[in-house]
Amino acid sequence: MYIKEKIYRWIFTVLAFSSFVFLVGIIIVLFRESLPLFQKVRLFDFLLGRFWYPTYDPPEFGILPLILASVWVTCGALCVCVPLGIGSALFLNELATPGQRAVLKPLIEILASIPSIVYGFFGMVVLAPFLQQLLHIPVGLCAFSASLILGIMAVPTVCSIAEDALSYVPRSFREASFAVGANRWQTLTKVVIPAAGSGISTAIILGISRAIGETMTVLMVAGGAAVIPTSFFMPVRPMTAAIAAEMGEAPMGGLHYRALFSIALILFLITFLFNIIAELVSRRFRLKLGLAQ
């Protein structure tokens, strides 16, 4: 019996630490495959170079257009997922009847379970042609369409985390507010939302990292032109889309290949940073509400 318990303990410890091993492995590979690039290309030229011509002779590896494309598309997506996600969270938490809740919550969760290729398909076949006609723009596959789709994809992330944050606000805060003669709206804006503030920020940050890391959809919908974006209605090529589109044709071990790995490394660092910020903010939130041990 005693030995059996020890074995179980050991197995689960190994399983639990395996994700740590994967993380370290991924980081090592990212660095090993990307660092040799910087013997040939200066980091400065790589990050701020205006031209991404990896297959020209001589090639140019400036990823500024890709970074900016990611930034534009992500900001656009935020404009969609923040109002929609937080609005739905507020509705679910404050106004919805139990019946509405029972319908809406699973519906929003289903949004999260749709594979991204389906979103991409929808964007390509339905949304892009529709926007092209509606707005009279030259191409439907552009930063704008990608932002819309990415934004909708990030709604469940933002909504469910924001909703958790709102539901953690103790009932006693609301009661205290009502008891001094505050109305519902005042209670919501002056007590509940500020108390859930850092939780809501966490929701937004995780929404950002969801949008910035999404690949398949932007590959299909953003249009793919590696030029510095000057308008939301231009086709763009975000970082993830560049990696996915070009990895297959880049000769292994070549400069192009290493440049793509470097982009992946930068993406990894960005999302890593965002997740750390989200964790810190949400820890502060739990402390503030006295939920942390």
Add this chain to the structure above:
Amino acid sequence: MDEAIKMKAENVNFFYGKTQALKDVSLDIHAHSVTAIIGPSGCGKSTFIRLLNRMNDLIPHAQLIGRVYLDCQDVFSHAADPVELRRRVGMVFQKPNPFPKSIFENIAYGLHVNNIKDKDFVETRVIESLKKAALWEEVRHRLHESALKLSGGQQQRLCIARCLAVSPEVILFDEPCASLDPISTAKIEELILELKKEYTIVIVTHNMQQAARVADYTAFFLLGELIEFNKTQELFTAPKDKRTEAYITGRFG
């Protein structure tokens, strides 16, 4: 002592869905006095005092039959505004519940939501309320620190100050000392005796000595019914009902 009736419950029945929590309760609350409500757990004490400021409005599927009056006005009539009522009938809860804001903001909150914006007035009122709640000396140098840094007893007095700031006429206390140590409890009791000069007070308590110490009138509830209501001294020394006697002598509950 002014013996006018400040609040009045008349044949109040209250239901949570199908379960009846109050059965035909009629009770007068005298102005400028302390009315204690005692009774075993689950007998409807909280339900009753939360009716007095319509805090139960927020509970779905709850239903009230009967009337509650404040200064002879029906507080549940269609014309009555619950927000206005709650400004006149304040409440202090069992667990201290300061907002995660500064001490100052906690007290100013009630003024802000009632559209009182004048800075000087708000400041004067905050200080005045803290003094009345016997907290001023302890916090005068840290008004802008988080209220959550205060001790439990201080937090409860802060909640009392927050309630006083909107100058209510009636203050409802639902077991205000349940989570406090004896010294903090003594402070709150002293405060209640002080406050009754200006306000009408209703206090729910599980502690019969507390009721005996602070209350002018005491009501004994059992299973949703008001069994006995009398001057505190008479209720404790010469209970008319067998069940009251059994409860106050500790034979059940």
